[in-house]
Amino acid sequence: DVKVTQSSRYLVKRTGEKVFLECVQDMDHENMFWYRQDPGLGLRLIYFSYDVKMKEKGDIPEGYSVSREKKERFSLILESASTNQTSMYLCASLYSGQGVQETQYFGPGTRLLVL
Amino acid sequence: SQKIEQNSEALNIQEGKTATLTCNYTNYSPAYLQWYRQDPGRGPVFLLLIRENEKEKRKERLKVTFDTTLKQSLFHITASQPADSATYLCALGTGGFKTIFGAGTRLFVKA
Numbered sequence: 001d002v003k004v005t006q007s008s009r010y011l012v013k014r015t016g017e018k019v020f021l022e023c024v025q026d027m028d029h030e031n032m033f034w035y036r037q038d039p040g041l042g043l044r045l046i047y048f049s050y051d052v053k054m055k056e057k058g059d060i061p062e063g064y065s066v067s068r069e070k071k072e073r074f075s076l077i078l079e080s081a082s083t084n085q086t087s088m089y090l091c092a093s094l095y096s097g098q099g100v101q102e103t104q105y106f107g108p109g110t111r112l113l114v115l
Numbered sequence: 116s117q118k119i120e121q122n123s124e125a126l127n128i129q130e131g132k133t134a135t136l137t138c139n140y141t142n143y144s145p146a147y148l149q150w151y152r153q154d155p156g157r158g159p160v161f162l163l164l165i166r167e168n169e170k171e172k173r174k175e176r177l178k179v180t181f182d183t184t185l186k187q188s189l190f191h192i193t194a195s196q197p198a199d200s201a202t203y204l205c206a207l208g209t210g211g212f213k214t215i216f217g218a219g220t221r222l223f224v225k226a
Contacts (some may be wrong), residue, residue, distance in 0.1 A: 003175055004158070040123065040206070043159075050212060058213075073169035090158050094212065102147065102208050106158030 003027070006091055012113045019078040021110050023091030031094040032074035032080060033056075033104065036087040043090065049074055050096075081114045084110035088112075118142065121205055127222040128204040136220045138205030141186060143215070145207040148181055148188050153202045153219065162203075163190075195224045 007022035025032065031050050035043040035058075045058030049068040062067060067075040074093075078085055088111050092104040120142045128134050138148070147166045151159035165181045165188070166173040172179045178191040192199050203216040 009156075033212075035216075040218055042119075043216035045213065064143045088153055092158075096212070102214070103149070103164065104159075104214060106160070109156070109158050111156070 004091060004093055004105050006089075006107040006110050008110050009108060010111050010113075013078075014083050014115055015082060017018065017078075017081050017114075018030075019081050019112065020087075021076040021078075021089055021112070021115075022088065023074045023107055024072050025074075025091075025093040026072065027093065027095065027105070027107070029093040029095045029105075030071070030072065031090040031096055032068065033094070034064075034076045034084075035090045035110075036060070037090055039089050045068070046076065056058065081112075083114050086112060086114045119205065119207055119215055119217045121203075121217040121220045123220070125223055127223045127225065128195055130196060130224055130226050133142055134195045134197055134199065134221065134224070136205075137204050138188040138190070138217055139186060140207060143186075143207055143209060144183075146210050147208040148179075148205040149168040149208065150177075150179055150188075150190050150215070151204040151206060151216075153204055155202075159204055174192065192222075195222075197224050197226050200224050 004025045033048040036047045047066040049055045065077045091107040149164045150162045153159040163179045175176040176193045180189045204219040207215045
């Protein structure tokens with residue numbers, strides 16, 4: 001079974017702090033994603049990465065950056081946390097190959113509260 | 116504008132009945148559509164995928180239909196059980212790596 005883990009389940013930070021959210025997957029997937037999930041809005045894509053050191057902006061990249069130094073690890077960075085970044089953050093990974101279903105495997109999520 | 120809509124109101128049904136959830140979309144031409152289950156405080160878990168050239172897909176008590184003319188997918192859970200209570204997300208694959216998710220519909224199955 002694919003396993004996607006996230007470094008924290010719950011996190012409380014202060015406005016202006018730098019925040020690191022880590023995600024690790026154990027199935028050698030090329031593609032990894034960071035979403036945020038807010039009530040009534042569904043999952044919104046922040047950034048994704050299709051290979052080591054490669055990244056693409058999603059729909060809401062402002063205020064975030066990412067890092068992918070190793071294939072199994074994808075980090076989301078909030079350079080200066082703000083209260084409107086309080087949310088549930090979900091990491092996902094995806095294998096891209098012929099004949100494989102386009103299924104994303106999600107981590108358990110990190111609930112971030114910015115005070 | 117592009118939209119994907121799921122019923123925001125919770126669906127309450129009695130155990131043993133069939134639950135039917137709806138996903139409507141506009142201004143997309145999805146290559147495939149997926150359904151995920153999400154329990155409170157957890158990440159979504161993949162359930163089923165149906166491609167644009169397929170009308171129906173089944174897996175155990177689950178059935179998904181896909182009507183590209185109506186731009187709608189229906190997700191059915193037959194013989195529903197309290198353990199089926201969760202939020203169900205619809206997701207469109209438009210090609211490439213990007214997937215567009217709906218906000219989900221909360222299902223409650225009463226014993």
